[in-house]
Amino acid sequence: MAGDRPLRVVLADDSAFMRALVGRALTDAGFDVVGRAVDGADALERCRELRPDVLTLDLAMPGLGGLDVLARLGTDAPSLPVVVVSAFSPADGARAVDALTAGAFDLVAKPAGDTPLRAFADELAEKVRAAAESGARSRPRTRRPVGGTASERPAPPAGRPRSGAGPVLAIASSTGGPRSLAALLPRLRTVPAGGVIVQHMPPGFTRSLAERLDRASAVEVREARDGDRLRRDLVLVAPGGMHLRFDAQGVARLTDEPAIGGLRPRADLTISDLARLHGDRLLLLVLTGMGRDGELGAQDVRRARGAIWAEHESTCAVYGMPRAVVEGDLATRALPIEELAAVAADALAGARQEVAA
Template identity: 55%
Template sequence: MSSATRTRVVVADDSGLMRRVVTATLEHAGFDVVGAAKDGDEALALCERERPDAMTLDLAMPGLDGIGVLRALRRQGERATPVVVVSAFSPAHGARAVDALAEGAFDLVAKPAVGDGIDRFTTELSDKVRLAAASRRRAPGRAAAAAPRAPLARSRPGSPLATPSAATGLGGSGRLERRARAHSGTRRIVVIACSTGGPKALAELVPALPAPLGAGTLIVQHMPPGFTNSLAARLDRASNLNVREAAGGEALDPKVALLAPGGAHLRLADPSRVVSLSDAPEIGGLRPRADLTIADAAKAFGERMVLVVLTGMGKDGLEGAQAVRRRGGRVLVEAESTCTVYGMPRAVAEADLAHEILPLHELPAAIAAEAGA
């Protein structure tokens, strides 16, 4: 592949060793590294000069740090370079990773620790940088295709959530079916599955959901151990629902959304409907695996279940959606126009398993009507 057709990347890290490691990894994977920066100011200058397709960014740098770079890039709007954060993370610094995602980072890759194999790091880094670059290339077309957004309805204690009739772009039959279910008195469990782009999507979706909601809510977001507690805390501060990282042993509560912790599968017992955590092996490189949680919920609740599949790469959620449909539950997926990565929703939609495909801003009202708010 010629340099003219290769994906162009800027690498930013204050460690000379890591700059060399990341550069060599990307070049070996076929990327064209057009510049390396040792601090945030150099990173921004390189992005302005080189106009790369993507950038890898360390968070801990002298002067302007990674969060400062992300904020500066966000002010550029559609011109902003997509960023994959490559940084050392730990449970103590989980909030910093969540802050980076909130500030617009495309995704995160943890630097390999001493004793870690390099193969997984190499694969994860190249895959995520490739997806980040692709997201920029298709952004103008997606923006043009997206319907104008109505203001996002955010419920507050004592105020009604926007009704399904306020949503735009939906078929009349879908709205009527949801209204009928909303008035049926049946409360349904809500399971939300997401991956790349998920923290940003959840930050819009979850605060717009009412409390109580259905029979309870479970969320599976692909994240490494140590990050999900910070994500739950951030969502909890902005939401009517109480959002917590699951610890195991909790009974479902309509006022609570339980988030699967990174590094553990979130399971739901039948018939007790009490959640537990499993350290069983990864499935397809994932732990938590949404398919497991979804299948458990489908078994326990049958037709009294709503599955919501948001942005993410891969096909996690596909087998779960099949289980939901077999047992009579409902399946909603996020439309491509608002997805960071249209992978997980695409797999469900192309298998003809989705009852409705909706842009992110229309999902809160649909979920509330389906689940029974």
């Protein structure tokens, strides 16, 4: 609700079937669907006329596509949050990741043949509501570094297995993550002992995310495969729909164990495995996202005397995951994403030079 009225939504999709499906899901969830656009130009016109709280946007439409709509909204309605509702194919996945990087709030995959419609409707309603409550897609923010608290840390557990040399990087992110990752990864000149990203995205889209980050980065970024090992200047992205685990020998294992808190991959699982393996050589970055995923993993990193840094609220699309580690007295630094990227890049580059020496 916005005040005492239902949240107002414009939906845009060139498919009459999807307009009906999305409209019904939103109406049943208590939203006021004030406009249904059939293409990008129609979406822009309805947003100018109706001033909704949220726009749901298909990306593959005739004429003016979804990415063009996002670009024009950046000028015409920069405070309007956008939830992308997209089918998956290699082309659609790439467009969706581009949209998220350009500032779309979140992504909902269109239901495939085996997707329960109730699950799609629930996810759509949750993300549209979160988008409206977030304030704005590109709200001006105060940008200042904030130091976390550095409490006395317990000794690392005995018998912790070690491998390689130099720091290992772990990144946890969710809503708004692709944009933050696009600001962070290209700044990294090296990742001395490899790294892992757990980004909450639907199955299929994480490969497009990895490919986009790889094209923009000096280090190699790709979707993780069963049997992978971390190595210098390789960053693995956990595949959507799978948990990414590491066994006692440091070998990556993709599992289809049940989702935890509705999430698969779950960052907590990956982070805890890496803390057990790499102890005080682990650097954990917790970026923008809804919920508290990463908090339990960060507790294990803390016990292992690793480092935990968070994205500051000022640049988060949703200050949920970073808030959990900051308010839990787990993060020792909380910085806007550009500053966090610079500090992490310097720390990793310096560590590599120390290892080489």
